[in-house]
Every structure is written in structure tokens, then in C-alpha cells.
Amino acid sequence: MTAIASLRRVGLPRLVVHVSVLLICIVWLIPTLGILVTSFRDAGQITASGWWTAFTGAAETSAARLGEPSTARQEGANYVISGSVFEGGQGGTVRAFGTRVAAPTEFPAGQTADIGNGETLTINEDGSYIYSKNAPFEGRGKRVYLSVATPPSFTTDNYRTVLTSQGIGQSFVNSLTVAIPATIIPILIAAFAAYALSWMEFPGRALIIAMVVGLIVVPLQMSLIPLLRMYNEIGNFFGVPSRSYAGIWLAHSAFGMPLAIYLLRNYIAGLPREIIESARVDGASDFEIFVKIILPLSFPALASFSIFQFLWTWNDLLVAMVFLGTGKDQLVLTGALNALLGSMGGKWEILTASAFITIVVPIIVFFALQRYLVRGLLAGSVKGG
Amino acid sequence: MISQIVSAVGVVIAGVFVCALYYWLSDKALQLAFPVPEDNVRAASVNLNRRAVVRPWLFLGPALILLVVYLVYPVIATFILSFYDRSGGNFVGLANYRWAIQDGQFRQSIFNNILWLAVVPAACTFFGLVIAVLTDRIWWGNIAKSLIFMPMAISFVGASVIWKFIYEYRGGNGAQIGLLNAIVEAFGGQPQVWISLPFWNNFFLMIILIWIQTGFAMVILSAALRGIPEETIEAAVIDGANGWQIFWKIMVPQIWGTIAVVWTTITILVLKVFDIVLTMTNGQWNTMVLANLMFDWMFRGGGDSGRSAVIALVIMAAVTPIMIWNIRQANKEMGGH
Numbered sequence: 001m002t003a004i005a006s007l008r009r010v011g012l013p014r015l016v017v018h019v020s021v022l023l024i025c026i027v028w029l030i031p032t033l034g035i036l037v038t039s040f041r042d043a044g045q046i047t048a049s050g051w052w053t054a055f056t057g058a059a060e061t062s063a064a065r066l067g068e069p070s071t072a073r074q075e076g077a078n079y080v081i082s083g084s085v086f087e088g089g090q091g092g093t094v095r096a097f098g099t100r101v102a103a104p105t106e107f108p109a110g111q112t113a114d115i116g117n118g119e120t121l122t123i124n125e126d127g128s129y130i131y132s133k134n135a136p137f138e139g140r141g142k143r144v145y146l147s148v149a150t151p152p153s154f155t156t157d158n159y160r161t162v163l164t165s166q167g168i169g170q171s172f173v174n175s176l177t178v179a180i181p182a183t184i185i186p187i188l189i190a191a192f193a194a195y196a197l198s199w200m201e202f203p204g205r206a207l208i209i210a211m212v213v214g215l216i217v218v219p220l221q222m223s224l225i226p227l228l229r230m231y232n233e234i235g236n237f238f239g240v241p242s243r244s245y246a247g248i249w250l251a252h253s254a255f256g257m258p259l260a261i262y263l264l265r266n267y268i269a270g271l272p273r274e275i276i277e278s279a280r281v282d283g284a285s286d287f288e289i290f291v292k293i294i295l296p297l298s299f300p301a302l303a304s305f306s307i308f309q310f311l312w313t314w315n316d317l318l319v320a321m322v323f324l325g326t327g328k329d330q331l332v333l334t335g336a337l338n339a340l341l342g343s344m345g346g347k348w349e350i351l352t353a354s355a356f357i358t359i360v361v362p363i364i365v366f367f368a369l370q371r372y373l374v375r376g377l378l379a380g381s382v383k384g385g
Numbered sequence: 386m387i388s389q390i391v392s393a394v395g396v397v398i399a400g401v402f403v404c405a406l407y408y409w410l411s412d413k414a415l416q417l418a419f420p421v422p423e424d425n426v427r428a429a430s431v432n433l434n435r436r437a438v439v440r441p442w443l444f445l446g447p448a449l450i451l452l453v454v455y456l457v458y459p460v461i462a463t464f465i466l467s468f469y470d471r472s473g474g475n476f477v478g479l480a481n482y483r484w485a486i487q488d489g490q491f492r493q494s495i496f497n498n499i500l501w502l503a504v505v506p507a508a509c510t511f512f513g514l515v516i517a518v519l520t521d522r523i524w525w526g527n528i529a530k531s532l533i534f535m536p537m538a539i540s541f542v543g544a545s546v547i548w549k550f551i552y553e554y555r556g557g558n559g560a561q562i563g564l565l566n567a568i569v570e571a572f573g574g575q576p577q578v579w580i581s582l583p584f585w586n587n588f589f590l591m592i593i594l595i596w597i598q599t600g601f602a603m604v605i606l607s608a609a610l611r612g613i614p615e616e617t618i619e620a621a622v623i624d625g626a627n628g629w630q631i632f633w634k635i636m637v638p639q640i641w642g643t644i645a646v647v648w649t650t651i652t653i654l655v656l657k658v659f660d661i662v663l664t665m666t667n668g669q670w671n672t673m674v675l676a677n678l679m680f681d682w683m684f685r686g687g688g689d690s691g692r693s694a695v696i697a698l699v700i701m702a703a704v705t706p707i708m709i710w711n712i713r714q715a716n717k718e719m720g721g722h
Contacts, residue, residue, distance in 0.1 A: 014522075014523075017519050017522050017523055018523055020519060021516070021519050021520055021523060021526070021529050022529075024516060024519075024529070024533065025529050025532050025533065028532060028533045028535075028536070028596070029532055030564070031547045031548060031550075031551055031596065032535075032536070032539070032547060034547065034550055034551065034564060035546065035547050035550055038550065046562065047555075047559070047562060048559070048560065049560050049562065050560060050561065050562050050563075050564065050567050051562070052564070052567075061559070061560075173390055177396065177397065180397050181396070181397050181400040181401060184397075184401050184404075185400060185401060185404050188401070188404050188405060188408075189404065189447045189448050189451065190448060192408055192444040192445070192447070192448070193444060193445045193447075193448035193449070195444060196440075196441040196444035196445045197445070200437075200440065200441040200444070202438070202441040202442070205441075206716075206719065208445070208449070209715065209719065210712050210715065210716060211452070211457075212452070213711050213712050213715040214708050214709075214711065214712050215452060215456050215457070216711065217653050217704050217707055217708045217711065218456055218460060218701070218704070218708070219653075219656065219657050219676075219697070219700045219701060219704060220657065221657065221675075221676055221679050221680075221696075221697040221700050221701075222456075222459055222460045222463050222697050222698075222700070222701050223455055223456060223459040223460070223463075224459075224679075224680075224683060224697070225459070225462075225463055225466060225683060225690050225693055225694055225697065226458065226459040226462035226463055226466070227455065227459055228683070229473065229690070245396060246400070249400060250451065250455070251455060253451060254451040254452065254454065254455030254456060255455065255456075257448055257451050257452055257455075257456075258452065258456070261448060285412070285416075286440055286444075287408070287409075287412040290444075311537075311538055314540070315539070315540030315541065315542075315543075316540075317540070317541065317542050317659075317660045317663070317664075318659050318660065318676075318680070321680075322683075333540075334540050334542040334543075334660070337542050337543065337546060337664075338542055338663065338664050341542075341545070341546065341549070341664055348550060348553075348562070351546055351549075351550070352546070352550065354546075355543050355546035355547065358540060358542070358543045359538070359539045359540065359543040362538040362539065362540070363535065363538050363539070365538065366534075366535060366537070366538035367531070367535075370531060370534070374604055374608075377601065377604055377605060378604075378605065378608055
């Protein structure tokens with residue numbers, strides 16, 4: 001009754017909206033949920049069954065060999081072999097069994113199966129079996145196939161493995177080393193430039209603004225070849241490594257600069273003129289105005305851009321591949337994950353745990369600062385990421 | 386490990402400090418170079434003017450240097466390098482362009498890029514619009530939006546791992562642990578190696594980008610929908626329009642500008658798509674796109690800067706109309722100020 005009453009109140013079209021949004025959310029979440037669940041599963045279970053069965057326990061098909069004919073006892077007219085299919089050490093619950101590989105779940109556990117040739121076989125849930133024949137057994141121990149339900153087993157071992165022996169822990173630190181300065185430096189530089197472009201009069205201002213807007217969409221690919229050559233030449237000339245953290249900070253700062261200047265200029269130019277002019281009348285220099293008035297007032301725009309830039313530098317692969325080395329002390333998380341995809345393909349316990357470590361920082365940043373991210377997107381949706 | 390963290394933090398602080406120091410010192414230097422004596426009003430005003438002339442360039446300096454060194458100069462250099470041979474030493478005229486036109490892999494990349502351009506921006510905008518309309522009508526819409534927006538924070542490489550796991554194929558009799566193959570099997574279909582399935586594998590890669598970018602389209606379009614004046618919809622209701630008509634005839638025309646912005650933004654992103662193809666297939670099985678081909682030629686056989694530059698220029702040419710349009714828009718807006 002209540003369900004029908006509330007259905008009537010909600011109205012059918014409204015209900016359709018709720019259900020379809022729910023469905024979309026589920027579809028959108030499932031991929032991420034998949035690697036999250038998998039990263040906590042036991043390596044053996046990951047390959048045995050889909051992650052969606054992780055909570056109900058996996059049904060694994062395995063094979064076992066019954067005892068040798070020499071272990072048979074005679075009981076009346078029959079010869080009997082008994083024991084447990086779990087002698088190898090693995091435990092679990094037998095759901096079903098069979099004697100042919102084509103039909104490994106032919107008989108449910110506990111049933112006495114007539115498998116022809118005068119033989120009967122019973123395998124119980126706990127793994128114990130009774131195999132009997134109306135004549136002496138011959139040959140080797142019989143091979144049987146089992147569907148074994150193993151209880152769900154979760155572990156944090158995957159994370160321990162990737163953080164230490166797979167170098168993901170080191171890469172995490174490397175990623176932070178890249179992302180934090182590559183976020184702060186361009187903000188500082190862009191904020192000064194944006195102030196100059198909004199509140200100072202000088203020849204060429206309009207031209208510079210047009211150039212900045214144009215550069216926002218210039219593809220990174222245009223910069224890579226000349227910069228790679230330039231970095232190599234500088235490295236050779238001064239005898240320093242051409243791939244260094246300083247190099248990638250500058251590269252990231254420069255690639256983020258057009259959007260940073262554009263976003264900050266839009267914001268700073270919109271600040272009330274009276275505040276800045278009254279400060280000038282009071283004798284404050286532009287430097288003081290900038291540090292004491294503009295920076296605090298522009299906090300929302302600075303926050304928006306810093307989130308963009310942090311996500312972009314943390315998630316970047318291309319710039320890191322070109323400007324940073326692949327050694328242990330320089331490989332960032334995205335690069336490490338890409339390398340693991342090549343070397344550990346199919347080892348999902350390693351890949352999923354590494355992937356989750358890679359995405360957890362941006363996801364935390366995203367949920368904590370979503371408000372600023374949305375604001376920045378709305379202000380600067382001329383750039384293509 | 387500890388020492389790396391300590392040195393990383395040290396470098397972070399030092400790098401930021403040097404930057405801040407520049408602005409502080411340059412301002413101090415400016416004040417020393419053009420002193421403002423209190424007893425001499427004439428000299429003071431002259432020097433104040435000089436400061437006002439120099440100061441914008443001190444503020445702009447680092448930004449301009451970065452822009453010129455990392456963006457303006459490379460664009461010109463790449464253009465020039467496209468006429469030179471693999472080492473960049475010998476002029477070869479249009480040879481690299483002729484090579485590109487005849488190269489099968491280059492044509493394949495162009496074809497795939499066009500495929501991406503035809504599918505991804507349209508799909509993202511469409512789903513984004515539908516989800517924006519739906520979530521605006523329910524009380525938990527903001528939670529739903531957050532969840533759909535979330536993939537935006539995930540790196541392309543991370544997303545590739547996530548989706549590679551969905552497309553996972555297992556040969557033999559074992560259970561399919563990839564969600565897609567498990568679903569296909571549950572409906573009685575034959576499991577496939579999705580990412581090496583010619584032609585269709587492109588679409589399986591596109592799904593990843595659509596999954597990431599739909600949230601972006603949704604956020605922007607949702608804001609635009611909320612900006613539609615209430616009266617226009619009320620008037621349509623009074624005139625007896627149904628929901629479908631209101632959506633297509635009243636709401637969509639009013640947000641055309643925003644749809645165009647979303648579409649072009651995703652178009653630019655699609656032109657530069659690199660990470661997804663690199664991690665999923667590395668261009669194998671006919672999935673090569675321009676950005677990956679360009680990267681490939683940067684290092685293939687010691688690197689071929691000429692061919693690589695030609696491929697980069699194709700991407701540049703594709704974004705140029707958008708660039709010009711953006712500059713015009715910006716000029717128009719500033720003219721209005």
C-alpha cells in the first residue's frame with residue numbers, strides 16, 4: 001500500500017527520471033569500483049572469478065586426482081577408495097563435481113553419481129569422497145573435476161607489494177615532486193602577469209592578451225620536438241643531465257601559463273576599480289597592491305587554477321615521458337603504471353592496486369575542492385585540457 | 386625513500402622561493418634605480434613615471450619568457466623543421482609532406498582521428514546534456530553529478546587500466562574476469578579480444594574518453610540550462626508545449642553558444658588524444674592516431690624530427706580555426722569593456 005501511495009505521489013515520469021539517473025550513476029561508477037574491489041582481492045581469486053563475485057565467494061573449477069587403486073579396500077562385493085579431494089592443502093566447499101572436463105559440474109555435491117563401468121562416486125561438500133566399483137580398480141587414480149566455492153578473501157598484500165617491490169611508493173614521491181612546484185610556480189608567475197595585463201597601461205597590452213588567448217589551444221605536440229632538441233643541447237653544453245625536475249617544472253609551468261593568465265586576468269580585471277585606486281591614492285606601490293589586495297581577493301580564481309594545474313600535472317604522461325628520465329628516481333606514477341601495463345599485463349592484482357594509488361590523490365582533491373573546479377571550468381572552458 | 390622525500394620537499398621550497406624572490410628583488414631594484422626624492426617633486430614624478438613604464442615588463446617578464454621559449458618559438462621551429470631531414474640538418478623541401486601523404490600509417494591515423502572527432506565530442510555533449518537535464522529535476526541530482534563528474538579527475542593512464550580490466554579476455558575454459566566478456570557470455574555470446582578487433586576497437590578506446598569527458602559537458606551545460614530565463618519556459622507551457630518540445634525548441638536553442646564551447650573544447654582534447662591509445666594498444670591493430678604517430682616518430686630509429694614535425698603540424702592546422710575564433714571572441718569581449 002505504502003509503496004503504491006508513494007509511487008502515486010512521486011508520479012511515474014518522475015520515477016523514470018530517478019531510475020534512469022540511478023542507472024547512469026551505476027554505469028559510471030562500476031568501472032572504478034571494479035579496480036577498487038579487485039585491488040583488495042587475493043591474486044588467485046582475481047583470475048578465478050569476476051570481481052563482482054568477490055563478496056559471495058568465488059566458484060573455482062579445479063581438478064583433483066582420487067586415490068591410487070592400491071589404496072582400495074574391499075567392502076563386500078565392492079572395492080572402495082575414500083579420502084578427501086582437498087589433500088593438496090587448499091580448502092573450500094565443493095558445489096559440484098564431474099568426471100569429464102567438458103562437464104565439470106555434472107553432479108551436485110553429496111549426490112551419488114553413477115559414472116558407468118559399474119563405478120559410483122560421491123563427493124561431499126567438505127571434500128570427502130567415496131569411490132566404489134564392483135570390480136578391482138586398475139590404472140592410475142581417477143581424475144575428477146570440481147567446482148569449489150572458496151570463501152571471499154580480502155587482503156592488503158597487493159598494496160604492500162606495489163608500494164615496495166614495484167616502486168610505486170617511490171613514484172608517488174616523484175609525482176609529488178613534479179606536481180607541487182609545477183602547480184605553485186605558474187600561479188605565481190601568471191598572477192603577476194595577469195595583474196599587469198588588467199591594471200597597468202602599457203603599449204602592446206592588447207596584443208599580448210590576444211597572444212595568450214591564441215596560445216591556450218596550441219597543441220603540446222607542436223612544442224615537443226624543438227624543446228627536446230633544446231634540452232639536449234643545453235644538457236650537452238653545460239654537461240648536465242638534459243632530463244631533470246627543474247626542466248619539467250618549467251615545461252609544465254609554461255604549458256599551463258596561457259590558461260592561467262587568461263583565467264586570472266578575467267578575474268582580476270573584474271575586481272572593483274575603487275579598491276585599487278584608493279590604495280594607489282594612499283601611496284601603495286603596485287607591488288604592495290598586488291601582494292596585499294589582489295592576491296587575497298583572487299583566492300577563488302587562484303584555487304580554481306591550482307586545481308586544474310595540479311590534476312593536469314599529476315595525471316600527465318606525455319610531458320613526463322619527454323622531459324623526465326625513466327630511472328627509479330624520476331619515473332612518475334603515470335609512467336610507472338604505463339610500464340607495468342607492459343611488463344605485468346594480466347597481473348591484475350599489481351595493476352589494479354597501482355592504478356588505485358595513482359588515482360586516489362586526484363580523487364581526494366576532486367571531492368574536497370569540487371566547488372572551485374566547477375567555477376574554474378565555467379570561467380575557462382575555452383581550453384581543451 | 387626518506388631522503389628522497391626530504392630532498393623533494395627541499396627542492397619544492399627552493400623552487401618556489403626563487404620565484405617569489407625574483408618579484409620581490411626586481412621591485413626593490415626598480416625602487417633603487419629610480420629613487421623618489423621627497424625634496425625634489427620634479428625628479429620624483431619623472432622617476433615615478435619611469436617606474437610605471439618599466440614595472441609592467443618586470444611583472445610580465447617571467448610569463449612572457451616562458452610563453453616565448455616554450456610555445457611561440459617551438460611552433461615556429463616545428464614549422465621550419467618540417468622541411469628538414471630526420472636530424473634537422475639538411476633541407477629537404479616538401480619530402481616529409483610527400484612521405485606523409487603516401488604513408489599508410491599516417492592515413493590510418495588521419496582516418497582514426499576523424500572517427501574520434503565524429504564520435505567523442507558528439508557523444509559527450511549528448512550524454513552531458515541528457516544527464517544535466519535529468520539531474521536538475523531530482524533532489525539528489527548534485528550527488529549524481531559529482532559521481533559522473535569524478536572520472537574527470539582520473540588520469541588517462543589510470544582510466545585505461547580501469548577499462549582494460551573491463552575489456553579483459555581470458556582464453557581457455559576459465560571464467561571471464563572482464564566485465565564486458567562476462568556480460569556477453571551471460572547472454573550466450575562469444576567472448577572477444579575487444580581491443581584487437583579491427584575497426585571496432587577504436588570505439589572501445591573512445592568509450593574511455595567519453596566516460597571521462599561527459600562529466601565536463603554535463604557541468605557546463607547544466608550551468609547554462611540554469612541560466613535560461615524562467616519566463617521563456619513558462620510562456621511555452623502556457624502555449625501548451627509538451628516537455629519534449631520545450632527541451633528542443635525552447636531550451637536547446639538558448640544554449641547553442643555553450644554547446645559550441647563544449648563541443649570545441651572536447652574537439653581540441655580529442656585531437657591531442659595520446660595516453661589512452663598508448664596504454665591500450667600503442668597504435669597496434671589499426672588504432673594509431675596522430676599524436677601517437679608523432680610521438681613514435683620522435684624516437685623511432687633515433688628519431689625523425691622532420692616527419693614528426695609534419696604530423697604535429699597537421700594537429701596544429703586542425704586547431705587553428707578554433708584558435709582564430711577564440712581570439713576574435715576575446716577581442717570582442719574586451720572591446721565591450
